[in-house]
Amino acid sequence: MAVPDYDIDVPDDASDEEAAAIAAAVSAHIARLEAEAAASEDGEATWDA
Numbered sequence: 001m002a003v004p005d006y007d008i009d010v011p012d013d014a015s016d017e018e019a020a021a022i023a024a025a026v027s028a029h030i031a032r033l034e035a036e037a038a039a040s041e042d043g044e045a046t047w048d049a
């Protein structure tokens with residue numbers, strides 16, 4: 001499965017630490033959704049987990 005590239009926009013006034021935390025949280029969420037999609041039979045995420 002190809003890994004898509006994502007751009008994560010953060011507020012202009014966010015500190016570097018806040019921006020890193022936002023990006024990490026969004027990336028973790030995307031990784032979880034991709035893992036669920038890969039694990040399902042038909043490639044679609046299962047939302048009842």
